[in-house]
Amino acid sequence: MADTIVFTRGVPPTEAFPTDELAQCFDAALRADTAVVLQYGQQPGYPALRRQLAEEYGVAEKEVLIGNGSLQLQDLVAAYLVRPGATVLTEQPSYDRAIGTFRRRGAKTIGIPIEPDGIDIARLEAEVQRQVPAFLYLVPDFQNPAGATLSLEKRRAVVDLAVRYGFWVIEDVPYRKLRYQGEDLPLLRSIDPSRIITMSSFSKLLSPGIRVGFMLAPAELIAAVTRTGEDTYLSPVLPTQAAVAEYIRRGWLQPNIEKLKALYRPRWQAMVSATRQHLAGAQIFAPDGGFFVSVMLPEGANYAGLVARAKDIGLVLTPGQAFFADADQGELPDGERFVRLPFCAVTPAQIDEGVRRLASLL
Amino acid sequence: MADTIVFTRGVPPTEAFPTDELAQCFDAALRADTAVVLQYGQQPGYPALRRQLAEEYGVAEKEVLIGNGSLQLQDLVAAYLVRPGATVLTEQPSYDRAIGTFRRRGAKTIGIPIEPDGIDIARLEAEVQRQVPAFLYLVPDFQNPAGATLSLEKRRAVVDLAVRYGFWVIEDVPYRKLRYQGEDLPLLRSIDPSRIITMSSFSKLLSPGIRVGFMLAPAELIAAVTRTGEDTYLSPVLPTQAAVAEYIRRGWLQPNIEKLKALYRPRWQAMVSATRQHLAGAQIFAPDGGFFVSVMLPEGANYAGLVARAKDIGLVLTPGQAFFADADQGELPDGERFVRLPFCAVTPAQIDEGVRRLASLL
Numbered sequence: 001m002a003d004t005i006v007f008t009r010g011v012p013p014t015e016a017f018p019t020d021e022l023a024q025c026f027d028a029a030l031r032a033d034t035a036v037v038l039q040y041g042q043q044p045g046y047p048a049l050r051r052q053l054a055e056e057y058g059v060a061e062k063e064v065l066i067g068n069g070s071l072q073l074q075d076l077v078a079a080y081l082v083r084p085g086a087t088v089l090t091e092q093p094s095y096d097r098a099i100g101t102f103r104r105r106g107a108k109t110i111g112i113p114i115e116p117d118g119i120d121i122a123r124l125e126a127e128v129q130r131q132v133p134a135f136l137y138l139v140p141d142f143q144n145p146a147g148a149t150l151s152l153e154k155r156r157a158v159v160d161l162a163v164r165y166g167f168w169v170i171e172d173v174p175y176r177k178l179r180y181q182g183e184d185l186p187l188l189r190s191i192d193p194s195r196i197i198t199m200s201s202f203s204k205l206l207s208p209g210i211r212v213g214f215m216l217a218p219a220e221l222i223a224a225v226t227r228t229g230e231d232t233y234l235s236p237v238l239p240t241q242a243a244v245a246e247y248i249r250r251g252w253l254q255p256n257i258e259k260l261k262a263l264y265r266p267r268w269q270a271m272v273s274a275t276r277q278h279l280a281g282a283q284i285f286a287p288d289g290g291f292f293v294s295v296m297l298p299e300g301a302n303y304a305g306l307v308a309r310a311k312d313i314g315l316v317l318t319p320g321q322a323f324f325a326d327a328d329q330g331e332l333p334d335g336e337r338f339v340r341l342p343f344c345a346v347t348p349a350q351i352d353e354g355v356r357r358l359a360s361l362l
Numbered sequence: 363m364a365d366t367i368v369f370t371r372g373v374p375p376t377e378a379f380p381t382d383e384l385a386q387c388f389d390a391a392l393r394a395d396t397a398v399v400l401q402y403g404q405q406p407g408y409p410a411l412r413r414q415l416a417e418e419y420g421v422a423e424k425e426v427l428i429g430n431g432s433l434q435l436q437d438l439v440a441a442y443l444v445r446p447g448a449t450v451l452t453e454q455p456s457y458d459r460a461i462g463t464f465r466r467r468g469a470k471t472i473g474i475p476i477e478p479d480g481i482d483i484a485r486l487e488a489e490v491q492r493q494v495p496a497f498l499y500l501v502p503d504f505q506n507p508a509g510a511t512l513s514l515e516k517r518r519a520v521v522d523l524a525v526r527y528g529f530w531v532i533e534d535v536p537y538r539k540l541r542y543q544g545e546d547l548p549l550l551r552s553i554d555p556s557r558i559i560t561m562s563s564f565s566k567l568l569s570p571g572i573r574v575g576f577m578l579a580p581a582e583l584i585a586a587v588t589r590t591g592e593d594t595y596l597s598p599v600l601p602t603q604a605a606v607a608e609y610i611r612r613g614w615l616q617p618n619i620e621k622l623k624a625l626y627r628p629r630w631q632a633m634v635s636a637t638r639q640h641l642a643g644a645q646i647f648a649p650d651g652g653f654f655v656s657v658m659l660p661e662g663a664n665y666a667g668l669v670a671r672a673k674d675i676g677l678v679l680t681p682g683q684a685f686f687a688d689a690d691q692g693e694l695p696d697g698e699r700f701v702r703l704p705f706c707a708v709t710p711a712q713i714d715e716g717v718r719r720l721a722s723l724l
Contacts, residue, residue, distance in 0.1 A: 014401065030384060031381060037571050038376075038379045039569070069595055072595040100593050104593055209401050209597065209600040209601065231462050232466075233430055233431055237572065
């Protein structure tokens, strides 16, 4: 059997880590601010990094909370906002870990179908009318797992619904800065921030192992979630946050993002080409950035037991079903037809070979 | 007004942090094991540190879980073990943050009175007979906040009850290695590990800001709590765990503990002397180690509004009430009479002056 090709989780390749620069920043941060970095405290996050994020996003420092990765912050937000009987709405499909977290916090998690230009607004409004959710969870840019990007018109419609019906929207944008072509669309918060919780992290831009994620939201919500965090983990881990602040202070972040885009762009192009070439008849979501292309296989394709059969020929896939929340009023799509194809940690040659293997099974 | 004296939280003083050595260890760990330290994964903790802890405690690696501080692990254990209607038993008084965490996870948290030799075993058994708890939370060595140490006889009795009635015991031992006189008593797990979850951390031995805490328990429980952790924060923060592993590998931990004991011992002696000298009539809990002396003021003392009146004369105290869970069948003690006196981050001169100020208010 040829070398195994892994199309599972969206992890950066090791060669993407700026190890030497990060090591310098850990050293500088620990020595320069020992009494803060090594001590208890700073519940809303390391002060210098909070200030940098506040400045970048044009918000007040008290509208920023930095935690141990953004999944941890999603868990804390759910702990605070989900009351018994509450629903949380997501795109369908959506980020499997987020769905699991919201469910564990007691929410009924309902998926609203996603289209190539983002969530189906009519279906979203119908669901909101049945029950106003605790919050709607969206990945508006290069969506995980489907790769769709929410159009400007739909961004406005989502914000309008949130304000009119009074629910929170989490816009999770970890991939936003990894755009390989085209122009940024505005963040939902730039349309109207009053109901928006923006989440992102440095996992895709620097390193996932440092677990530095952050959220932007109105100050009262930040204060409440900070208290929930303090009750959960006392203080966030600080040396990692301080190292990121030092990295930004030295002006190294933007050049690193350019380096990552140069590394990932050919992989993205290879995945878009390979799926178009080898998976005729499938619906292909080919985003302008991020970590994933995804495909919905044709109904007539031979997709039963796909993950197991793929493994037999040296191709590792994530089961599609994990990305699906409960159905809204419509029918639950067949998760087995859905395949997420992360491209950042595989070479163009591996990508072409992997998609060929996938095609050979259908 | 003279300088303010702070007797609130149990934090190490800045001069106790081995900053230069830790910085060297961050640097070495990042460069030596980049592909692991900066990546997603290692849900049960950084492998080298897991191995070191397994070896130190004579357990298998799969019986070790390392997370972002031990409060985070206590929260995850509670998330996994507390079912609706469950009780959690604690010493009375107990660690305020732990009580809060167990309550937020839905447990009714009941305090069993503590005596100078640890928890009241008869009251504990009576409570267990009324309802077998999800778990009992104990700080057996130099208890936070009361300073009591659980006697060998009572250690055996607690383990016996846990095995007979079938409930878990968390033995939280963050202060254990900071003993200023006398001999260690055995860990509860060394009597019988089948029902014991041992928790500790490097917060008191290296730095709290790194948030490296760990637990030891039977492998099935470790596996279950690891999954709960993965659903909550995806992966733990790794550079901090790797730096601790490197610190231990270089043989620097034990000398650092000796340095800390040399720094803290005179402070401990000063606090024990000052309370005995100035607080006649109070019940004084003077442990052989740790971070705290505590006192129960006499019933006749003038303790109403103590925290506010202390602040007026430059003395900062933690309100005693926070350390008390719900009462068992007995009466709830008056939390206002309870004063916790952390001594590690204050000098002997400050300690004497602070206790004098406290005495002047009574």
